Amino acid sequence: MKRLLCLLVSAALTACLTACGGAPPLKERLIVEGIAVDEAAEGEEEGFALTVQAYAPSSENTTHNRYQLFRATGKTVYEALRTIDQNTGRESFFADTQVILFSAAVLERGLWPNLDFFMRSSEMGNNVCLAMTKGKAADLLTVEGQGDRMPAGVLADMLHYGKSKVERFSGEMMTVGARLTVPYADLTLPLLAVERQGEGRRAVLAGVTCFIDDRPAFVLNGQMTWAYNWIRGYADERAFVLPFRGELCALRFQRIQAAIESAVEEGRPRFTLRLKAGCNVSETAAFQAVTLENLPEFETALAKKMEQTVEQTLQTVFLQQHCDVFDLGRSLIQQHPAYFQTLSSWRQTIPLCTVQCEAEVSVKRAGQLDVNRR
Amino acid sequence: MSRRPVIGAGQLFCYLLLSRVVLTLTYSINFNAHTIGPTDWLAALLLPPFLLALALPAFVLRRRSGPVSVCEYAFSLSKPLGRAVSLLYGAGFFLLTVLPVSRFSFFVTSTLQPEKSPLFFPLLLLLPACYAVCRGLEAIFRLSALLSVVCLLSLLAIVAVLLPRFDSLNILSPFYEPRGALGLSLLLLLSNSLEVFVVLMLPGAVRGGVKKAYLGYALVAPLFLFLIFYTVLAVLGPYSALQMFPFYTAAGVAKVGELRNLSAVAAAVWILGVFAKSSLSLLLCRRCLLPLTPKAARPFLLPALGAAATACAAWNSATMAENKLNFSMPLMLGVVGVYLIALPLLLAALGKRKENRHRETPAVPAR
Numbered sequence: 001m002k003r004l005l006c007l008l009v010s011a012a013l014t015a016c017l018t019a020c021g022g023a024p025p026l027k028e029r030l031i032v033e034g035i036a037v038d039e040a041a042e043g044e045e046e047g048f049a050l051t052v053q054a055y056a057p058s059s060e061n062t063t064h065n066r067y068q069l070f071r072a073t074g075k076t077v078y079e080a081l082r083t084i085d086q087n088t089g090r091e092s093f094f095a096d097t098q099v100i101l102f103s104a105a106v107l108e109r110g111l112w113p114n115l116d117f118f119m120r121s122s123e124m125g126n127n128v129c130l131a132m133t134k135g136k137a138a139d140l141l142t143v144e145g146q147g148d149r150m151p152a153g154v155l156a157d158m159l160h161y162g163k164s165k166v167e168r169f170s171g172e173m174m175t176v177g178a179r180l181t182v183p184y185a186d187l188t189l190p191l192l193a194v195e196r197q198g199e200g201r202r203a204v205l206a207g208v209t210c211f212i213d214d215r216p217a218f219v220l221n222g223q224m225t226w227a228y229n230w231i232r233g234y235a236d237e238r239a240f241v242l243p244f245r246g247e248l249c250a251l252r253f254q255r256i257q258a259a260i261e262s263a264v265e266e267g268r269p270r271f272t273l274r275l276k277a278g279c280n281v282s283e284t285a286a287f288q289a290v291t292l293e294n295l296p297e298f299e300t301a302l303a304k305k306m307e308q309t310v311e312q313t314l315q316t317v318f319l320q321q322h323c324d325v326f327d328l329g330r331s332l333i334q335q336h337p338a339y340f341q342t343l344s345s346w347r348q349t350i351p352l353c354t355v356q357c358e359a360e361v362s363v364k365r366a367g368q369l370d371v372n373r374r
Numbered sequence: 375m376s377r378r379p380v381i382g383a384g385q386l387f388c389y390l391l392l393s394r395v396v397l398t399l400t401y402s403i404n405f406n407a408h409t410i411g412p413t414d415w416l417a418a419l420l421l422p423p424f425l426l427a428l429a430l431p432a433f434v435l436r437r438r439s440g441p442v443s444v445c446e447y448a449f450s451l452s453k454p455l456g457r458a459v460s461l462l463y464g465a466g467f468f469l470l471t472v473l474p475v476s477r478f479s480f481f482v483t484s485t486l487q488p489e490k491s492p493l494f495f496p497l498l499l500l501l502p503a504c505y506a507v508c509r510g511l512e513a514i515f516r517l518s519a520l521l522s523v524v525c526l527l528s529l530l531a532i533v534a535v536l537l538p539r540f541d542s543l544n545i546l547s548p549f550y551e552p553r554g555a556l557g558l559s560l561l562l563l564l565s566n567s568l569e570v571f572v573v574l575m576l577p578g579a580v581r582g583g584v585k586k587a588y589l590g591y592a593l594v595a596p597l598f599l600f601l602i603f604y605t606v607l608a609v610l611g612p613y614s615a616l617q618m619f620p621f622y623t624a625a626g627v628a629k630v631g632e633l634r635n636l637s638a639v640a641a642a643v644w645i646l647g648v649f650a651k652s653s654l655s656l657l658l659c660r661r662c663l664l665p666l667t668p669k670a671a672r673p674f675l676l677p678a679l680g681a682a683a684t685a686c687a688a689w690n691s692a693t694m695a696e697n698k699l700n701f702s703m704p705l706m707l708g709v710v711g712v713y714l715i716a717l718p719l720l721l722a723a724l725g726k727r728k729e730n731r732h733r734e735t736p737a738v739p740a741r
Binding site for chain 2: 174
């Protein structure tokens with residue numbers, strides 16, 4: 001009896017746990033790396049137009065990016081996807097999906113109808129990057145790759161750029177899902193666009209789209225994206241140009257620490273954003289524009305500029321638009337839960353809030369030129 | 375009848391820890407009708423005295439009965455009582471075999487392989503479990519000791535990899551949750567703390583004593599439960615309320631260099647834990663029902679139990695969404711109340727009464 005049982009167990013485990021049972025071969029899989037969701041064009045059946053970028057396995061040695069694009073329309077995202085599977089004769093496989101792009105037009109319907117299938121799918125990773133696009137989302141899937149990286153991979157790298165481990169945008173699917181379910185936080189998605197550079201087409205970051213509830217409300221660009229990155233503790237990779245004593249100085253932030261302190265005064269929330277920044281001066285327009293003697297003055301000027309930028313951004317985005325993408329509501333609920341419970345609506349409480357910023361800057365390095373030279 | 379000790383207290387501790395941690399690792403809203411919240415991690419930290427209190431009736435019974443199992447002691451009081459208690463505990467262990475297997479099958483058929491039949495995974499798990507029963511108690515506990523190290527190290531590794539993703543703003547104070555939330559969390563944890571079942575059946579089989587092993591379990595297991603709940607909340611925040619298997623989801627976003635998606639590790643830990651639990655529960659179920667089985671039918675008892683458990687697990691997995699039994703904390707609390715508190719105390723009281731009667735009845739003088 002024991003031997004028979006042993007034999008049955010071995011056979012069952014060997015057959016069932018070695019992927020012999022039911023797993024389709026690789027060539028019958030559509031390995032989806034990127035998905036673009038657009039509105040169906042005029043003349044097409046109303047609904048969604050889905051474009052998927054699938055990895056095209058090849059047996060030849062080639063340095064070219066190999067991918068295929070498939071497109072279909074449907075009343076829902078899932079219907080369009082199943083049409084693609086039917087047309088290709090292959091089953092979509094989402095475990096390798098890196099980006100999902102939505103056009104601005106399709107997001108006007110709300111984020112949830114676009115996102116529901118992807119959040120339900122057990123194959124789809126919860127850290128897949130989401131982004132909004134200027135123009136057609138499908139165009140982003142045809143930008144130039146880099147070496148063996150296909151367009152979807154290049155976009156994912158761009159959205160995850162930086163040495164900082166901070167999640168730059170709330171653009172991962174699980175962060176978007178979390179913010180959609182709570183009334184005290186709004187979400188952002190990076191805004192991508194296609195730019196012609198010479199003969200090629202490249203994807204560029206065109207701003208940060210802020211959502212109110214699940215619809216896009218406005219786009220942060222210019223100085224506001226600096227403030228957004230600082231508040232999230234993200235050391236922006238761009239150069240920051242500061243006019244100092246009539247000369248332009250370019251610097252790069254190496255680290256940003258941001259802390260939000262909330263207080264309740266006479267029933268009104270007050271937020272203080274404390275920023276600590278470390279930066280390197282990379283370029284000045286005049287020799288000795290920044291020296292050891294005037295370094296404290298430079299640091300003060302930079303801190304003041306940061307404070308002004310942050311406060312203006314908060315004034316516009318938070319107090320005027322009532323959009324909380326800066327985690328102020330989340331800080332308040334954590335630091336003053338008893339007060340938060342008395343509020344009927346966080347969005348209606350926003351106009352009562354006051355915000356201020358206090359920044360502290362230290363210049364770490366000024367390059368090879370000796371700032372001590374007099 | 376006392377049994378020769380065959381397992382060490384350390385092995386029992388490892389099994390109890392594995393059993394409890396795997397149950398929480400595989401927490402699902404479907405099984406518990408409760409989304410993970412701030413009170414859950416606090417309740418885990420407050421759990422040790424409640425776990426110790428839960429085991430008190432079993433230890434009270436053991437003081438009265440000596441190193442015999444609850445069924446053997448019931449038989450020593452009276453045969454009809456022994457049969458009734460054996461049947462009840464046999465049914466209890468049958469439930470403990472079916473539940474984890476069906477939950478695992480539900481997980482796989484809803485998350486990994488929706489096209490598979492709900493019969494597939496119960497068969498795949500219970501067939502080896504039947505073989506494990508044939509190998510005996512010692513083999514199962516030796517395996518459990520090894521599996522517990524693997525599982526706990528895997529859990530710690532997943533948590534370590536997830537540390538950079540901890541968001542402090544996701545951790546809210548448990549003291550401002552609605553009134554009764556902390557109590558509900560504690561009751562939920564207690565309703566899933568069924569390891570005392572094992573303690574009731576194995577007093578004579580443990581070298582070094584059951585008390586030490588259980589005390590270690592009561593102090594250490596809640597720390598791991600805290601770690602699991604805290605990690606899920608810190609990483610997923612409110613998103614955990616949308617996920618059927620929150621820890622599995624959290625493991626899915628873990629990344630170490632080029633190695634992505636550690637959810638396969640979480641699934642592997644689940645399989646190993648379910649195999650250990652179902653093997654031991656099946657063995658103890660057979661042990662309870664063996665005295666009730668006619669001698670001629672005894673060789674067929676294990677295959678019959680295995681087949682019945684497979685069928686029940688498949689049915690439970692297929693009807694998990696609408697089957698109210700799986701949502702029912704009151705049902706599980708009822709099981710805890712009857713099997714772990716009422717029955718042991720009743721048997722202890724009956725045993726004391728029998729002893730007192732023997733003392734009161736004067737000895738008949740020899741002629």
